[in-house]
Amino acid sequence: xxxxxxxxxxxxxxxxxxxxxxxxxxxxxxxxxxxxxxxxxxxxxxxxxxxxxxxxxxxxxxxxxxxxxxxxxxxxxxxxxxxxxxxxxxxxxxxxxxxxxxxxxxxxxxxxxxxxxxxxxxxxxxxxxxxxxxxxxxxxxxxxxxxxxxxxxxxxxxxxxxxxxxxxxxxxxxxxxxxxxxxxxxxxxxxxxxxxxxxxxxxxxxxxxxxxxxxxxxxxxxxxxxxx
Numbered sequence: 001x002x003x004x005x006x007x008x009x010x011x012x013x014x015x016x017x018x019x020x021x022x023x024x025x026x027x028x029x030x031x032x033x034x035x036x037x038x039x040x041x042x043x044x045x046x047x048x049x050x051x052x053x054x055x056x057x058x059x060x061x062x063x064x065x066x067x068x069x070x071x072x073x074x075x076x077x078x079x080x081x082x083x084x085x086x087x088x089x090x091x092x093x094x095x096x097x098x099x100x101x102x103x104x105x106x107x108x109x110x111x112x113x114x115x116x117x118x119x120x121x122x123x124x125x126x127x128x129x130x131x132x133x134x135x136x137x138x139x140x141x142x143x144x145x146x147x148x149x150x151x152x153x154x155x156x157x158x159x160x161x162x163x164x165x166x167x168x169x170x171x172x173x174x175x176x177x178x179x180x181x182x183x184x185x186x187x188x189x190x191x192x193x194x195x196x197x198x199x200x201x202x203x204x205x206x207x208x209x210x211x212x213x214x215x216x217x218x219x220x221x222x223x224x225x226x227x228x
Contacts, residue, residue, distance in 0.1 A: 024094035031095075035072045037182040038165065043189040043226075048074065048159050051193055057128050058193065059151055059158045063141055063216055064132040065175035066163045071099040073161055073188050080104050080122035080129055082115060084136035102127060116150070123154045133212065138174045141220075143213040148196055148205050157193035160215045164223035187226045191215045 051058045060079065062070055080102040083092050093103045102122060106115025119129055133147040134140055151158050164187055165180035180186055194215070196208050 021094075023091055024098060027091075027095050028098040031068065031071065034180065034182060035069060038069075038180055038184055038186040040072075040186045040188070043187060043222075045074070045188070045190055047190045047192055051157055051159065057123050057126060057154075057156050059129045059131060059147060059154075059156050061131055061133050061143075061147055061158050061160045061212060061216065062162060063175070063220060064135040064138075065140065065170075065173075065177050066220070067132060067135075068177070068179060069163050069186070070130065070161075071096070071101070073163070076100075078102075078127050080119065080127045082106065082119065082129065082131045082135075101130070116146075116153075119150055120154055123156050129156070133216075134175070140175050141213070141217060143209045143216070145205055145209055148200075148208045148212065151194070151196040151208075152198055152200050152205065155195075155198065157195050158212060159193050160191040160212065160219055161188060162216065162219035162223045163188050164220070164226065166227035185227050187223050189219050189223045189226070191219050 048058055048060070060070075060073070062073075078100075081096045082104050083096065085105050093105065096103050104115050104118040104122065106118070122129060129150065131147050131150070133143040147158060150156075164178065165184040166186070167181035167184040169179045169181065171177040171179065192215075194208065194212060196205070200208065
């Protein structure tokens with residue numbers, strides 16, 4: 001079955017370089033406006049702060065569905081963001097650079113080894129890493145091994161974080177993408193750092209995956225229920 005006229009029109013627009021320049025600028029502006037309209041509180045932000053006080057760089061992990069407000073979780077912190085090499089990832093990359101992120105392009109299926117090398121270099125250059133371990137296409141809320149291996153190779157602790165709002169909309173996407181309603185109360189909740197020893201075996205890596213998944217799910221549940 002061929003594409004609909006609307007789908008073809010959207011595809012043409014995505015290829016237009018003027019649209020490629022305008023959309024990230026507009027999206028970043030709308031995100032900033034939305035964030036300013038929220039009443040935000042932070043819970044347990046001391047966890048990443050203690051790591052930084054010890055001179056550590058961290059791997060910030062969050063579910064893909066909570067991505068929208070993550071640029072504001074700890075603004076001003078030098079970080080590199082992992083974004084897939086999918087075509088739509090180009091728009092996300094341009095948006096991320098407007099928030100001061102360095103961008104690493106790749107995933108478990110495309111550009112994987114190149115992305116790993118870039119992320120290791122980012123840690124060595126004193127950048128934090130920001131990763132959605134269930135991205136870019138799911139399954140939702142399932143940690144892939146890549147983030148654990150990155151922690152094992154670099155020695156950087158994984159610090160999980162989740163975001164939610166008192167009033168929110170969940171899109172009908174694979175990741176149940178959360179959009180906070182303007183003028184809502186919102187919360188970032190951080191979790192304890194997770195250190196993965198360099199000597200971790202394959203079975204132990206799988207155990208760390210399960211542990212991180214459980215922590216992220218717990219933080220997300222706490223965030224969703226925080227204002228009740």
